[in-house]
Amino acid sequence: MAGYLAGARAEQPGRDRMTLDRREFLRLGSAAALAATAAGRVSRADVEPRPDYTLRIATGLVELSPEHIVSTTLYNGQFPGPLLRFKEGKRVTIDIHNETNTPELVHWHGQIIPSDIDGTAEEGSPYVPAHGRRRITLLPRPSGFRFYHTHVAAGGDLNRGTYTAQAGPVYIEPRLDPGGYDREVFLVMKEFLPTLSRGGDMASDFLANPARVKSLEDAGENAMRASMASGRPHGYEVGYSLFSINGRMLGHGEPIRVKQGERVLFHVVNGSATEIRSLALPGHRFEVVALDGNPVPKPIEVPVLWLGTAERVSAIVEMKMPGVWVMGDLADDDRAKGMGVVIEYAGRSGKPKWAKPVPYGWDYTIFGKQDQATTPDETIEMIFEKNNAALDGFNEWTINGVAFSMEKMEPMFHLHRGKRYRLKMRNASDDVHPVHLHRHSFELTRIAGKPTSGIIKDVVMLGGYQELEVDFIADNPGRTLFHCHQQLHMDFGFMALFDYV
Numbered sequence: 001m002a003g004y005l006a007g008a009r010a011e012q013p014g015r016d017r018m019t020l021d022r023r024e025f026l027r028l029g030s031a032a033a034l035a036a037t038a039a040g041r042v043s044r045a046d047v048e049p050r051p052d053y054t055l056r057i058a059t060g061l062v063e064l065s066p067e068h069i070v071s072t073t074l075y076n077g078q079f080p081g082p083l084l085r086f087k088e089g090k091r092v093t094i095d096i097h098n099e100t101n102t103p104e105l106v107h108w109h110g111q112i113i114p115s116d117i118d119g120t121a122e123e124g125s126p127y128v129p130a131h132g133r134r135r136i137t138l139l140p141r142p143s144g145f146r147f148y149h150t151h152v153a154a155g156g157d158l159n160r161g162t163y164t165a166q167a168g169p170v171y172i173e174p175r176l177d178p179g180g181y182d183r184e185v186f187l188v189m190k191e192f193l194p195t196l197s198r199g200g201d202m203a204s205d206f207l208a209n210p211a212r213v214k215s216l217e218d219a220g221e222n223a224m225r226a227s228m229a230s231g232r233p234h235g236y237e238v239g240y241s242l243f244s245i246n247g248r249m250l251g252h253g254e255p256i257r258v259k260q261g262e263r264v265l266f267h268v269v270n271g272s273a274t275e276i277r278s279l280a281l282p283g284h285r286f287e288v289v290a291l292d293g294n295p296v297p298k299p300i301e302v303p304v305l306w307l308g309t310a311e312r313v314s315a316i317v318e319m320k321m322p323g324v325w326v327m328g329d330l331a332d333d334d335r336a337k338g339m340g341v342v343i344e345y346a347g348r349s350g351k352p353k354w355a356k357p358v359p360y361g362w363d364y365t366i367f368g369k370q371d372q373a374t375t376p377d378e379t380i381e382m383i384f385e386k387n388n389a390a391l392d393g394f395n396e397w398t399i400n401g402v403a404f405s406m407e408k409m410e411p412m413f414h415l416h417r418g419k420r421y422r423l424k425m426r427n428a429s430d431d432v433h434p435v436h437l438h439r440h441s442f443e444l445t446r447i448a449g450k451p452t453s454g455i456i457k458d459v460v461m462l463g464g465y466q467e468l469e470v471d472f473i474a475d476n477p478g479r480t481l482f483h484c485h486q487q488l489h490m491d492f493g494f495m496a497l498f499d500y501v
């Protein structure tokens with residue numbers, strides 16, 4: 001843990017005698033530097049100022065435990081990737097080196113940045129070529145807990161995309177830090193060794209309000225029955241053999257050492273490619289202060305956190321139950337295979353204890369305001385449907401009847417700059433979908449019939465056969481990708497492009 005936090009600054013490439021550093025470059029000015037190039041004294045590469053950060057994409061090993069070492073694609077040879085601490089509005093230059101044999105993309109999840117550096121092919125960001133490099137410059141915003149991860153399509157290849165270990169946390173420091181905690185701990189929840197399986201239902205009974213919309217349920221169940229009657233099996237799902245927090249299986253990393261009375265701010269990200277995660281710490285409660293890095297209107301204590309793929313929760317835990325505890329996922333099988341971390345109070349020892357928390361239903365709206373959000377200028381309706389096992393055994397996903405085409409990459413929704421849009425989403429499947437909007441934050445305005453306001457996010461879980469509404473302002477022109485963050489869903493159609501100038 002300490003090493004991970006200490007490794008905040010990305011490694012820098014080696015420099016030779018001929019390289020100019022940033023100060024020299026600025027002093028010489030570009031004309032002098034180019035003259036130097038013309039004279040053959042230094043090459044163009046030497047004239048370039050050094051980046052603030054360097055990310056190196058390459059195959060490497062993750063030691064989840066002494067018995068479980070996995071080979072996968074990593075950032076800077078480590079998992080999680082280095083914690084990148086940016087300052088809000090302070091421009092940073094990042095060099096991305098791709099040492100693999102396939103083109104890559106680094107997506108800056110949750111940041112309000114231009115399409116060409118957001119790191120998605122659908123928005124027009126260039127790939128980082130195989131064995132090549134790309135330099136980007138970005139103005140980090142908004143402040144709070146963000147993260148970075150690969151955005152390449154994996155399809156049926158479980159060695160690509162977010163099935164690999166290409167993920168790391170980003171913290172954008174605000175201009176003013178309200179404090180109120182003693183220390184921060186970053187936790188990245190992540191599974192390893194994915195395999196395909198048939199069927200298998202995802203947990204969805206964790207929602208406080210599991211009520212289904214009858215018309216959506218009828219449509220989804222009828223479609224499923226028809227598919228089964230035609231002789232199709234259930235479409236593929238992905239399962240995992242090993243689970244970890246910060247790249248270590250439960251009991252194999254350094255414990256998080258705490259003192260009685262300490263207030264620890266946990267920044268938790270679900271780095272899964274496909275799964276919903278939960279987190280509990282016996283005898284303790286989480287005061288949720290931010291969702292997806294954005295402060296919530298009403299910080300409230302809850303016994304359990306639930307996070308869809310790519311969601312983040314920042315929560316303060318007051319350490320007032322001395323002992324040695326397992327902080328882990330509620331799923332017993334997944335915790336047994338590593339999804340947890342030990343919390344150890346000073347002066348305490350012994351076997352870490354786990355206790356199942358009281359049943360608790362997850363409800364975003366308790367952290368929000370109960371009043372109605374601002375009226376939107378326009379409402380865009382979307383219905384999500386599953387075409388069971390339609391693509392070589394994989395489920396095909398559609399938005400308003402259209403599966404996204406990676407060949408055409410055509411925008412589905414044309415927006416007008418400055419307008420406030422409401423996305424009214426209807427889920428005609430029994431899966432929970434963590435839907436994500438790029439390059440914008442949205443406000444939750446209605447969840448399963450319940451109005452809310454003031455909660456700003458970039459991923460939100462839409463329950464099976466439920467409805468959800470979010471609002472966003474079209475204030476960052478360019479191509480903008482909307483998709484389900486479940487890798488298996490997005491790769492098989494569950495994406496749409498917005499565009500506006």
Ligand SMILES: [Cu+2]
Pocket residue numbers: 431432433434484485486489490494
């Ligand atoms: Cu989905």
